[in-house]
Amino acid sequence: MASSAITTAFEAWNVNKILQNEPARPDKMVFAFIPGQDENAEIDRDEPIPPPENIQHIADITSYGSINPNAVVYSVVLDSSVGDWEYNWIGLIDSATDTLLMVVHTHTQKKIKTQGGQQGNNLTRNLAMEFDGATEATQITVTAETWQIDFSERLAGVDERVRAENIDAYGYAAFRGDAFLIHRSGGQYVALPGLGYVAGLRCESQQNLSVPPFSGATKVWMDASWQGTLTGAWEVVYTLRTAGALDDYEKDGFLHFVYAVAEIDAGGNITDLRPGFPLEELEEEVRIKCPYRVNDVLLTANPEHPEDSWPGTRWTDMSGDYNARTLMIGEAPLTTGGQDWITLTKKEMPRHGHGLNNVKIKGAGGHDHEYDKYQKDGTQDSTRVSVDNIRLGIEQDRTSKVEDHTHEVEGETDESGEGEPFSVVSSYLTLRGWLRVA
Template structure:
């Protein structure tokens, strides 16, 4: 079994390319034979290229193709003219930077070359890269061909057929036991682990999961999709989302099916919306509910729940309808009262007193509902106002209560009594603060309690509701879309004529801002501060030690102190060339005329020329020379023992012009002497006798 990863080095390099708006280019495959490599062991994402001795072959990309907006494929074909070698390691790199992007560990494979009549093999290897914005960042536009990726339309068809078959069995939503049950504990909410079906896809929550609930009222949605890469096993992914509304949708070619599993009202109370069991189970549950029937057609209009029997309802657990609860309110308002104690036997819900009902938490039992029906049928009427103090359940009218929609909670009757007396229930809170006295809402109540966690793989373009959001994990940001950086951080959303988003990276002071107006988001604009300064390139400035101007940008040849500069090589300038001498240069070139100590570390030419003259040079041997450095005059002298007429003599130094030459006899017999063939480097002596001849030559 092979292992494949995208390296950490690629993620870092990709981020750098994005900052400079440079395309992601991967252009070379590297094959290696790594001793002791176990292809079943997970790959370390920090792994680098193997040593050069283990690399057996390199080849440029044969073909690139785009699969979708978030997936591209790079392929190489190793022809029969390549080989022989074995490999168990494959890497995909950017050749210019040496960045290793992807790695495959595989069992050892052979690549054979056609030779000596033996047919070699042809191998094709591909890397499929999946990350947000892969197509736009690599700028690959050519569709991938079928030989580059191993998938068929039939596989997708099989998956869809199975989903539809499940839909026939489970319907739009089906759940078992406490699977995906939303519960509230204190001010927090959680979802219970278990199994459910949404849109024909089986979803499983392996452990209880806490969820963050922001603005209320809201619903909790289970978002399920079936997805995976082209080279991996596909699986169901389930996401919990808290929102006001959410419907089925499609993203990046993947269909998402959505079902509301619970609703949360403005007070934070949870209502379970999960259908239990398959469609067959759900139909059976409905048939069980039909054992209660209305006595006549008029009760249908009134919404009264009526027992099928007046004598046997001890085991019944029907919920009270909204109209039954309204009956409780009307009785509390003293419109009807019980005539005798028999109403107790019929399950009338009654408070103990008008002032003390803290212990009451009765649910509206089936007998209470039946009592409401009987009262509606005028079997009981109010006789005095004292029943107001007791809160008897009674409908206001036998014919008109269609518009009522009160919820039948266990403390509904108590609430009716409390409201009649102008009291807010003592258990009610604001941001967790009991309403027993006046309260003050602080900034901490807003910022600490109302920030909303951003789930995994969320597109920030969808977050336009004003508020405070936060992302806790780098990987969740990486899986998402339209983050300024794939890092955790906080998000502030503001409304105006459009929307403003401000994103702050969690581990630095880097901050980004963008605007949504009309139908378009602007690019993220980065704020700079003392810890995050802009680069010279971002300012349009020249970097320290960088190239001033590229050769291609020079319109004409430029000169630096007379040295032509065309951008093809370096120009080195001495201190003298830029108008000054160093102390060492002055001391080497000049002889001091007097004592002078400069204030700086270098003399200007004007200072040196005013206080120094160039130093002369000489060689003071038997055959020597003297040079006046200021004028360039060269004087050379020497003695020559003449051994033969026509003897040649060479000057110690070469003149730049033919010098003036003078001869004299230093010793020996006097005779005729002369010189011919005088040049810048030598002359020829003419002598009638052997003599020692002296000479002096003057020139430059």
């Protein structure tokens, strides 16, 4: 991080420039190295220009531009012909009056020139001054170009915010499954591939990582750092280290965060020190506490959702698909069948009889009968029948004979029944059914 301040000397100098109608612009940028300087300490606004022995380089202002009415930016470009030196102090000065106008304290950085086969670096420094009426006071009418605006502090703040949010989500360290699990393979210790977080930095390995050689008891540490260049892509750089104890540290301007993933005793026995992903640990805790397995059914009169009782589990309400169904024990879970209402057919009816009404016998043809012929004065009269059959000499005869036969009965029984279906549901008690799905 870097801190900056506009000096108290600037105020009087600025007023004087305005009164003389002169542009209130610095013309030089000074680079110095101050031993033992704390870049995060508050800057004394009365701080003077460093002594000559601490000044490494003085450069003319290359460009300037207006950011908004109250902010202007001054830039210098130092090519690879300038160097070699280190600096942690930058100042804007007005060389005509030798007035220090603005001070910046930063971490130690290097300016290297190209020489002896060594490729130097190009340095662009942009310092923004913010004060009321800055554009008017400096008489700067050109707009600052993108390259003149230093986004490094803002980008560093974004990176740090993301890192802090990851710590909120995963804790200081977390590893998924067997990621970075230390185990012994033959005579060598390796870390398994996978995904882990150290101090909010995402570390993902696609292959086994070898643990550096060690002797005696030790701990194995994940060392993670967020690294990149001013204009290039940034990424997490990580490695494994072995030491009995290790603290976070800074190297080459990059912060390194460490976490012990395993401890190995003098006998080579490994103790895993990796914490799991918070969600996975919660799921494991729930798996232990929840008495129901996936695909188990909970029947309850409690209206509370099971997920409220066992966070991390997933349940489905069975009433959506199986509302009002009767439970049946069988070997094929969740098989459905049966029906609530039926209509009887002739096959299901018990044997039974019905009373007869309005029944009659159908006609069955002619038949004969025996009779006495009438006789008077010895004469037979075939057209009349004698009822006095005790007299001698009366001849008897018969009508035409009909063979044995039967008679059919015609008619129908009374109609009964309306064919309505009826319920086969027994008396019941309703319970809520939940199926655990995860």
